[in-house]
Amino acid sequence: MTDSQGDTATVIRRLWPAEAMMLRDHLLRLDSESRRNRFGSSVSDAFVAHYVGRVFRSGTVVVGAFIAGELRAAAELYPLSEVLAHEAEAAFSVESGFQNAGLGTLLMERLLLVARNRGIRVLQMNCLAHNRRMQMVARKFAADLSFDTDQVVAQVTAPYATPLSLVEEAQAEARAVAGAFMQAQRSAAGRLLDLWMLPLPKAA
Ligand SMILES: CC(C)(COP(=O)(O)OP(=O)(O)OC[C@H]1O[C@@H](n2cnc3c(N)ncnc32)[C@H](O)[C@@H]1OP(=O)(O)O)[C@@H](O)C(=O)NCCC(=O)NCCS
Numbered sequence: 001m002t003d004s005q006g007d008t009a010t011v012i013r014r015l016w017p018a019e020a021m022m023l024r025d026h027l028l029r030l031d032s033e034s035r036r037n038r039f040g041s042s043v044s045d046a047f048v049a050h051y052v053g054r055v056f057r058s059g060t061v062v063v064g065a066f067i068a069g070e071l072r073a074a075a076e077l078y079p080l081s082e083v084l085a086h087e088a089e090a091a092f093s094v095e096s097g098f099q100n101a102g103l104g105t106l107l108m109e110r111l112l113l114v115a116r117n118r119g120i121r122v123l124q125m126n127c128l129a130h131n132r133r134m135q136m137v138a139r140k141f142a143a144d145l146s147f148d149t150d151q152v153v154a155q156v157t158a159p160y161a162t163p164l165s166l167v168e169e170a171q172a173e174a175r176a177v178a179g180a181f182m183q184a185q186r187s188a189a190g191r192l193l194d195l196w197m198l199p200l201p202k203a204a
Pocket residue numbers: 033034035037038039090091092093094095098099100101102103104105106125126127131132133134136137
């Protein structure tokens with residue numbers, strides 16, 4: 001998804017392995033409560049860096065939400081088997097200044113599209129029992145929630161892939177890449193303009 005409000009546009013697109021450092025920086029920017037909610041317990045910066053080093057193994061898909069060119073939210077999809085997985089685990093992270101503004105819902109929508117187009121029918125999310133916001137996002141997609149003492153497991157079922165769902169994903173990615181390109185061009189043009197407006201050095 002892209003909107004058309006210039007540099008504040010939200011771009012939802014896949015992240016590539018070469019962009020792992022963006023994911024690391026985003027996860028490091030989570031405040032301590034969000035980080036605990038994301039990982040299920042308090043984890044150190046070193047843990048996050050090590051974790052990101054192993055994210056892009058085969059089959060993993062990471063979808064990001066970029067605002068003004070910066071990765072502010074991410075959804076990770078981990079198929080539960082290497083071949084023809086029908087189930088996957090999903091994890092979400094939205095930086096605190098951007099929470100409760102619909103990004104988690106947008107990412108869930110896109111992740112379900114990605115999952116169904118890869119033959120994955122069941123998406124499972126583990127979250128802490130007090131994490132009502134994550135549970136609310138899952139409920140919007142008709143999740144089955146099972147409650148344990150300190151954990152909730154949410155299961156969302158993805159529909160089967162259709163030619164239309166494949167086209168929908170391809171088009172969304174193409175729009176996002178075009179949006180990211182425009183953003184990069186605008187910021188490069190802005191930098192050029194700044195240089196042009198700099199006062200000329202006085203002659204000696
Ligand atoms: C959980 C998380 C992914 C949700 O993303 P988000 O962008 O904040 O969520 P959205 O804005 O799309 O939706 C939140 C919904 O929860 C509702 N909500 C917010 N706080 C709530 C609460 N305390 N109780 C019940 N519902 C709540 C909102 O009203 C909204 O529903 P609405 O759209 O019907 O109004 C995000 O907050 C986050 O990353 N948190 C920290 C990490 C984390 O918890 N990860 C999940 C573990 S995998």
